[in-house]
Amino acid sequence: MNNRVFTVGSLIPGRLMVKPASAPILTEKSQQVVREKSHQVEIIIEQNGSxxxxxxxxxxLLDAALSQGMAIQYKCRKGTCGQCAVTVLQGPGLSKPNEREFEKLKNKISNGYRLACQAEIV
Known part of the structure; x- marks a missing residue:
């Protein structure tokens, strides 16, 4: 960054030379991060028709949804109430269902149901 000090006289039109900003230089690591983000697939869930x-x-999964402004219904955040049950329509990178999910959702897990407060994005 240029730390030039401008005086009133230096701001006279024609005296100030402005260079156009150049594109940021991407390192190999930052280019890799950009490539990885462009290949990430969104997780698509459904809850009560939304x-x-x-x-x-x-x-x-619940924390990610809430931090991104999604209006997911939830209550206990412990896996006991079942309010945060969602159907995962597309969800690469989710953990396997845990005991609480099997206990609460029983046979619905095979139909794509998960508890958003228990499902981990890995």
């Missing part, structure tokens, strides 16, 4: 597209970030 469909949500969630950008995958590590952590709980």
């Amino acid at each position: 469909r949500f597209e969630i950008h995958p970030v590590k952590g709980k």
